[in-house]
Amino acid sequence: MRRFLLCLSASLLALSLVxxxxxxxxxxxxxxxxxxxxxxxxxxKAALANALYDAAGQLETKVRGVNIVDKGVVVRDESIxxxxxTFQAHRVLFEGPEGGNYVVHIEAIGRDEGDSCDGKRVDLDxxxxxxxxxxxxxxxxxxxxxxxxxxGIALLNDSPHFRVSDQRHxxxxxxxxxxxxxxxxxxxQITDSRPAPAGYSLSGEIIVERARRDYVVAxxxxxxxTLTLKLKDNFTGxxxxxxxxxxxEADSRAPFGFTQSFRSQPHFDMTPIFEGVRxxxxxxxxxxxxxxxxxDSSEGRVLLSVGLEHGIxxxxxxxxxxxxxxxxxxxxxxxxxxxxxxxxxxxxxSPTIPVNTIAKLMR
Amino acid sequence: xxxxLVAALCxxxxxxxxxxxxxxxxxxxxxxxxxxxxLKAQPGASPAQKQLMAIRAAKTxxxxxxxxxxxxxxxxxxxxxxxxxxxSDLNRNNVEGLVRGARVISLQPIxxxxxxxxxxxxxxxxxxxxxxxxxxxx
Numbered sequence: 001m002r003r004f005l006l007c008l009s010a011s012l013l014a015l016s017l018v019x020x021x022x023x024x025x026x027x028x029x030x031x032x033x034x035x036x037x038x039x040x041x042x043x044x045k046a047a048l049a050n051a052l053y054d055a056a057g058q059l060e061t062k063v064r065g066v067n068i069v070d071k072g073v074v075v076r077d078e079s080i081x082x083x084x085x086t087f088q089a090h091r092v093l094f095e096g097p098e099g100g101n102y103v104v105h106i107e108a109i110g111r112d113e114g115d116s117c118d119g120k121r122v123d124l125d126x127x128x129x130x131x132x133x134x135x136x137x138x139x140x141x142x143x144x145x146x147x148x149x150x151x152g153i154a155l156l157n158d159s160p161h162f163r164v165s166d167q168r169h170x171x172x173x174x175x176x177x178x179x180x181x182x183x184x185x186x187x188x189q190i191t192d193s194r195p196a197p198a199g200y201s202l203s204g205e206i207i208v209e210r211a212r213r214d215y216v217v218a219x220x221x222x223x224x225x226t227l228t229l230k231l232k233d234n235f236t237g238x239x240x241x242x243x244x245x246x247x248x249e250a251d252s253r254a255p256f257g258f259t260q261s262f263r264s265q266p267h268f269d270m271t272p273i274f275e276g277v278r279x280x281x282x283x284x285x286x287x288x289x290x291x292x293x294x295x296d297s298s299e300g301r302v303l304l305s306v307g308l309e310h311g312i313x314x315x316x317x318x319x320x321x322x323x324x325x326x327x328x329x330x331x332x333x334x335x336x337x338x339x340x341x342x343x344x345x346x347x348x349x350s351p352t353i354p355v356n357t358i359a360k361l362m363r
Numbered sequence: 364x365x366x367x368l369v370a371a372l373c374x375x376x377x378x379x380x381x382x383x384x385x386x387x388x389x390x391x392x393x394x395x396x397x398x399x400x401x402l403k404a405q406p407g408a409s410p411a412q413k414q415l416m417a418i419r420a421a422k423t424x425x426x427x428x429x430x431x432x433x434x435x436x437x438x439x440x441x442x443x444x445x446x447x448x449x450x451s452d453l454n455r456n457n458v459e460g461l462v463r464g465a466r467v468i469s470l471q472p473i474x475x476x477x478x479x480x481x482x483x484x485x486x487x488x489x490x491x492x493x494x495x496x497x498x499x500x501x
Contacts, residue, residue, distance in 0.1 A: 025464065027466075030467075032415055032418075033415070034409055034411035034412050034415065036409075050415075054467075057422075057426075057465065058464060058465055058466055059463065059464075060461060060462075060463050061426055061461070061462045061463075061465065062460075062461050062462075063423075063426050063427050063429075063430040063458065063459065063460055063461075063462055064458065064459045065427040065430070065431070065456075065457070065458035065459070066455065066456070066457055066458075067455070067456040067458075068453065068454070068455045068456075069453070069454040069455075069456075070451075070452065070453050070454075071449070071451070071452045072452070079423050079424060079426075079427045080423075081422075081423045081426050081427070099411075100409075100411045101411055101415075
């Protein structure tokens with residue numbers, strides 16, 4: 001009971017401390033400033049500052065208010081608002097004098113420090129998994145482990161945070177693979193499947209070995225299976241996580257040929273290992289902003305590689321950053337979504353979006 | 364030890380239940396708040412500047428109401444009665460919180476001398492703020 005309560009408390013604490021990933025937020029701001037005399041330039045600067053303040057206020061505002069009433073009379077009424085925010089880029093949409101004021105309208109991409117655990121599913125490829133089996137491990141144990149991996153992939157696929165595709169025939173991600181289209185085309189011809197272009201991948205190895213349970217000469221032994229998986233970003237090839245899970249089960253055989261058990265064929269269950277993998281993946285991937293690959297771009301329509309199965313709906317917004325320039329960005333609005341793809345419309349006339357660009361889901 | 368853990372868990376879960384009762388169930392519609400500011404009370408050399416300050420004040424008041432709706436308010440009140448009569452009656456209302464994603468819905472003068480600001484936050488943002496950013500006084 002105590003152990004259960006400790007585990008429950010630790011789980012609640014862990015859930016509350018799960019790291020959050022920042023997702024961009026598209027905001028619009030309006031600023032006004034009175035024109036004093038004929039000093040238009042000063043009014044413009046003040047109006048622009050006010051517009052940025054207005055936009056930043058939509059990202060994050062700390063509010064504190066105190067209200068004191070003494071015998072039915074308000075003796076103190078104070079509100080303090082502290083605005084803070086960081087913009088990746090901003091652009092003036094309109095500016096000019098209006099009445100006695102100078103008015104500036106801007107649009108901006110803000111860095112929102114809030115989490116983005118919003119029910120979207122990222123793509124996850126299960127890539128090559130190699131086996132290392134110690135000598136004299138029974139064949140049926142090896143089969144159990146191999147079958148357990150296939151069942152484990154199905155278990156991972158039950159997660160609401162990612163969508164797993166079995167791509168074990170492909171080698172591990174090494175970086176920049178989204179440009180390596182020839183390999184994808186070649187594999188598509190052979191396997192009749194194309195790897196998910198966006199998201200993350202898992203690859204690694206399984207070690208199956210026998211270990212003595214203690215140092216007594218004739219004692220039971222265990223079969224130990226250790227699964228080590230590298231979690232990599234498909235776009236950059238960067239490793240973003242290392243998952244290592246191990247499990248052991250009693251072997252029926254003992255050193256020096258003693259038979260200690262009536263069970264002639266020990267079986268190995270991989271479920272606990274993959275349950276651990278799934279929990280760790282959910283912690284790592286759940287709050288990462290969803291990314292999509294631009295698969296086609298023509299006539300004011302952009303085809304993205306994510307759809308309904310990723311949790312994308314009509315009206316969602318994506319941000320495309322085109323180069324290192326601060327203002328070279330485009331916002332896409334989803335107009336139609338099919339299970340695995342969606343059609344979006346650019347919100348600005350320029351710049352145009354080239355194929356193979358990455359779009360990031362906005363809040 | 365076991366009793367302590369059970370008690371701690373009950374307190375923790377009870378605390379969560381209390382917060383839910385204060386905040387209500389998950390809202391589906393966006394959360395709206397309105398703030399007002401009188402033009403006369405604003406600083407400024409010209410009427411245009413007073414007008415801008417009134418807009419700023421109305422937005423701050425609306426933001427405060429949003430924070431109150433999202434996180435709740437901390438109320439402290441004290442009434443003392445001496446010989447059957449109220450000697451002192453003090454009521455303090457504290458609001459504190461971090462508001463993300465608030466956008467302006469309307470901003471207009473409702474009379475000649477009062478500005479009104481209406482702000483709105485999406486339901487998903489409200490849920491995220493409630494679950495991740497507890498105000499300091501809780």
